[in-house]
Amino acid sequence: MTNPTACLLIIGNEVLSGRTRDAxxxxxxTRLGEIGIPLREAxxxxxxxxxxxEAVNACRAKYDHVFTTGGIGPTHDDITSECVARAFGVPWEVHEESRAIMVADYARRQPPVELNAARLRMATLPRGAVPIRSAETTAPGFSMGNVHVMAGVPRIMRAMxxxxxPTLAGGRPVISRTVHAHGVFEGQIADGLSAIQARYPDLDLGSYPYYWQSSGGVALVAKGTDAAEVEAAAQEMFALLARFGEAQRGEPEP
Amino acid sequence: MTNPTACLLIIGNEVLSGRTRDAxxxxxxTRLGEIGIPLREAxxxxxxxxxxxEAVNACRAKYDHVFTTGGIGPTHDDITSECVARAFGVPWEVHEESRAIMVADYARRQPPVELNAARLRMATLPRGAVPIRSAETTAPGFSMGNVHVMAGVPRIMRAMxxxxxPTLAGGRPVISRTVHAHGVFEGQIADGLSAIQARYPDLDLGSYPYYWQSSGGVALVAKGTDAAEVEAAAQEMFALLARFGEAQRGEPEP
Structure with missing residues (x-):
């Protein structure tokens, strides 16, 4: 069984200008790996x-799920929702249930808030979209086909x-094991690691150097959906590192 | 004059699995904005x-510059350099000058380090590539046409x-001004901000809500290459915020 795949579209000039660091x-x-829908591209x-x-249409054809973050607020640069409607070729129209929920929420506030034209944009969805409701805000995210549209603010994105x-049909969780060794460098273990990778073609083995002040080492990571294979590969990687230094299990910690 | 444009390819399973946070x-x-080659996609x-x-070829056709990070070390998963050669349809071959520099460096170490097959991969470049040398490592990055290949380790990437x-022909620096107001929310100022954006079509105006504990506000950012226009738009944004709360210049600080 092959796991379904995911792509993430981070929408926003503020990330491309360096003003905002994506969070x-x-x-x-991490979460998509845990539920067995590994992220293949962002x-x-x-x-x-x-x-x-263009990106929505390219990615929804290529991956099982597309997640988007950003661009669903009330201002002129919040155009994600309208663009998803255009990508699907459907009208972008007020979603009456969402409008009613927002009206009720705004009326309860002290002082009451008006659902002006800008705020009404947040209740305007592609025809056929299914709202994603969260406790953080009454302005909804939504799923349109396999495209899941979420807020960019991390707290709201996570809630959405x-x-x-729970509504996504996930696959087998991706399991990960890490071993590392201080004072061991990639150039020493590269050949041995290639040989292990060749013996476990279904796993994804990675090598990551790390540096702290004047020292450092290498961390080797095995990932896959078969727990026994991941464990066996991790033991071989541990033995490889032990030939050159003091091997340890888990991520290195400063 | 239009500024040249840039795209960034971050290459690495470790970022897509959540193990490593891109830095x-x-x-x-930020740096590309400063030198007038704004980043348009990553x-x-x-x-x-x-x-x-596929990504190298799509992006080098679409943007003036493509920068890549990651995948130029000595291990089996370091395949960026070979893939750039294939993207350009040129041989991937030992770069003699780079090999000689690495041999001399390794011979000077105590104990001396051998330039084994794995390490030699780091001196193997697409034919026609121009090495990027840095003080951090003798293993080079390189430019191949408009594609600039750099290490993924942040310290080494920055040095490269x-x-x-200094070798890139930049454009006019992108200038940015921010104003903000606590207790003001996007839904209040969206219409006014749209009107300002309409008066300054060459600028990029952004609106970013922020939240701290139980309070928050909105930051408005004007970006562009014409300093006088950016300043004028920032003054209008300041006046807009001042209608709803206490407007301040600069980024909000917690």
């Missing part, structure tokens, strides 16, 4: 309609993802 | 040859980028 990729990458794209439409996750 | 995007986004892609080749940057 959603690592969270979603793209950071600008608030430009043609770019968003966790509301959505 | 290069924000640095490069992609995180896996250590899969076909994916790397700063060695490369």
């Amino acid at each position: 959603n990729l690592q969270y979603l990458a 793209r950071v794209i600008p608030d430009v309609p043609e770019e968003i439409i 993802f966790e509301a959505l996750a | 290069n995007l924000q640095y490069l986004a 992609r995180v892609i896996p250590d899969v040859p076909e994916e790397i080749i 980028f700063e060695a490369l940057a």
Whole structure:
């Protein structure tokens, strides 16, 4: 059984200008691995309609799921929702249930808040979209086919993802084991690691040098969906590192 | 005059699995803005040859510059250099000058280090590539046409980028001004901000809500290459915020 695959579109000029450091990729990458829908690609794209439409259509054809973050607020640069409608070729229209929920929420506030034209944009969805509701805000995310549209603010994105996750048909969780050794360097273990990779073609083996002040070492990571294979490969990687230094299990810690 | 454009390819399974948090995007986004080669897209892609080749060829056709990070070490999963050669349709061969530099470096170490087959991969470049040398390592990055290949380790990536940057023909620096107001929310100022954006079509105006504990506000950012226009738009944004709360210049600070 092959796991379903995912792609992430991070939408926003602020990430491409360096103003904002993305805080959603690592969270979603980790959570998607845990539920067995591994992330295969991520793209950071600008608030430009043609770019968003092109990326949505390219990625929804290539991957089982597309997640987007950013661009669903009330301001002129929040164009994700409208662009998803255009990508699917459907009208972008007020979602009455969402509008009613937002009206009720705004009326309860002290002082009451008006659902003006800008805020109404947040209740305007592609026809056929299924809202993603969260406890963080009454302005919804939504799923349109295999495209899942979420807020960019990390707290709200996480709430929306966790509301959505139980509805996704995941695969086998991706399991990971790490071994490392201080004072051992990639150039020493590269050949031995290639040989292990060749014996475990279904696993993804990675080698990551690390540096602290004047010292460092290498961390080797085995990933896959078969726990016994991952464990066996990790033991071979441990033995490889032990030929050159003091091998340890787990991630290195400063 | 239009500025040249840039795309970043972050190559590595470790970022897509969530193990490693990318630390290069924000640095490069900021520096590229400063030298007038704004970043228009970034992609995180896996250590899969076909994916790397396809992304390199798509992006080098679309943007003036493509920067890559990751995948130029000595291990089996370091395949960026070979893939760039395949993308350009040129041989991937030992670069004699780089080999000689690495041999001399390794011979000087105590104890001396052998330039084994794995390490020699780091001196193997696409035919026609121009090495990028840095003080951090004798294993080079390189430029192949408009594709600039750098290490993934942030310290080494930065040294390579700063060695490369003076050779790039940049454009006008992207200038940015921020104003913000606590207790003001996007839904209030969205219409006014749209009107300002309409008066300054060459600028990129952004609106970013922020949250701290139970309070928050909104930051408005104007970006562009014309300093006078950016300043004028920032003054209008300041006046807009001042209608709803206490407007301040600069980024909000917790």
